[in-house]
Amino acid sequence: MSISVRGAVIESVGGRWEVEDLELAEPGPGEVRIRVMASGLCHSDDHLVTGDIPNVLPFLGGHEGAGIIDSVGPGVTRVQVGDHVATAYLPACGHCRWCSQGMQYICDSGAGMENGFGLAGNPRFTRRSGAPLGAMQRLGTFANYLVTDESQAVKIDDDLPFDVACLVSCGVATGWGAAVNAAHVRPRDTALVVGVGGVGINAVQGAHHAGAAHVVAVDPVAFKRDEALKLGASHAFASIAEAMPFIHSVTNGQGADSAVITVGVVDGALIAETFSAVRKEGRVALVSIGQNEPGIPISPLELVVYAKTLRGVLFGNCNPTNDIPALLDYYKAGLLKLDELITARYSIDRVNEAYADMHAGRNLRGVLIHEH
Structure with missing residues (x-):
């Protein structure tokens, strides 16, 4: 009935x-x-x-x-x-x-x-x-x-x-997993998170948990930057362009080790800008949804010669039956806010x-x- x-x-x-x-x-x-x-x-x-x-x-x-x-x-x-x-x-x-x-x-x-x-x-x-x-x-x-x-x-x-x-x-697992499972943030890394709303703020938490030395949050909204600093970001900037001098200062000019894109709606230009912000063998994990046109203006030469990686991420590449309880265990242990x-x-x-x-x-x- x-x-x-x-x-x-x-x-x-x-x-x-x-x-x-x-x-x-x-x-x-x-x-x-x-x-x-x-x-x-x-x-x-x-x-x-x-x-x-x-x-x-x-x-x-x-x-x-x-x-x-x-x-x-x-x-x-x-x-x-x-x-x-x-x-x-x-x-x-x-x-x-x-x-x-x-x-x-x-x-x-x-x-x-x-x-x-x-x-x-x-x-x-x-x-x-x-x-x-x-x-x-x-x-x-x-x-x-x-x-x-x-x-x-x-x-x-x-x-x-x-x-x-x-x-x-969804949001916590997607953001956390994007940093940990897809971008493979490691101890000592410089990790860049572009967009720190409901998903990106958890990519910040995931990168911090993974041991990144520098978690750099980028968002045009001051409130979100302030919250990111409370939840694991070491630095916060309004744009990638503003963040790059700091990133270069701590990476010998090489660029971030990894980046996660979690803006509300993405376009090809932002993907390309983020791609250029990571070092040789750098990893970019794309979570955001966007339209196909006009495409992503990434240089094939930069992709190949610098051996960079751009990958899509769905649900943070998590396994719900395992990772939902695991993340809630982190919460109860005080490791996830x-x-x-x-x-x-x-x-x-x-x-x-x-x-x-x-x-x-x-x-x-x-x-x-x-x-x-």
């Missing part, structure tokens, strides 16, 4: 989030229903609004979630009713070519994600008109309840605050205000607190 829930839906590119009542199906085989307690307001959901991520619309937003297992379908073995969980950004099957090599972040189960329906291809949410509705990452944490595959529910400790735990579902990331908390009815605050640079991270 379906239940009635409230969620925020984007109807078309350029529109506003509209909060409406929806019908949520009962969990089917291998599925669980989660009472969502908190959801991070991630920039990835905003990409649906701006059109930077092409997607089937209308769509229910939200993929950074934490809550309680409310009901389980037949055959569920990973979690049980009452478990506290964080959501995983995609289901990890555990046996495809990628999962078997420890790369859950590109599991084949991600195919068809743009429709937002369940793994079996069936919609979990329905509008009051009877029209099926897809959900972000097959989750939809902008609703106060959701149904998803059990592989997208990662059990967490019961004593963890939901507003903190939800952040590790999460409470400090939350600038403001919002009700579902203030979701558009929350994204306006994000665009204005007023938030490191906003969190949606659901009512039940």
Whole structure:
């Protein structure tokens, strides 16, 4: 039997989030229903609004979630009713070519994600008109309840605050992993982080944790630079150009050892500028989404002769089933700051205000607190 829930839906590119009542199906085989307690307001959901991520619309937003297992379908073995969980950004099957090599972040189960329906291809949410509705990452944490595959529910400790735990579902893991797993920041390195919002601030934390001697944060917003200095950056500048004299002063003119790009929307010129900011054998990890045109003006000669690396990063190249609990263990041990990331908390009815605050640079991270 379906239940009635409230969620925020984007109807078309350029529109506003509209909060409406929806019908949520009962969990089917291998599925669980989660009472969502908190959801991070991630920039990835905003990409649906701006059109930077092409997607089937209308769509229910939200993929950074934490809550309680409310009901389980037949055959569920990973979690049980009452478990506290964080959501995983995609289901990890555990046996495809990628999962078997420890790369859950590109599991084949991600195919068809743009429709937002369940793994079996069936919609979990329905509008009051009877029209099926897809959900972000097959989750939809902008609703106060959701149904998803059990592989997208990662059990967490019961004593963890939901507003903190939800952040590790995407933004924290993506930023931290970009520095540690993709850029391979090492002890003594000079690491450059370009863009220190909800994802980049955690690349700063990851680079600091990895032992970088210099963590250089770049962001045009003074508030974000100040927060970066509190959360592990050694230096902060408004632009790459302003940062380069310092970087050259501590690297014998060579450039940064590695760089992570985590701006809200990227273009080829910024990628090229960051690429030129790293040394021979330097590594650039690109997290940000952008358009294909007009391309990336990188010199093939610079790429080859200096043996540099430019790579894309998805979910920080993390494995949700392992890395979400691991990052929360770091938090409990005092090695990862999460409470400090939350600038403001919002009700579902203030979701558009929350994204306006994000665009204005007023938030490191906003969190949606659901009512039940």
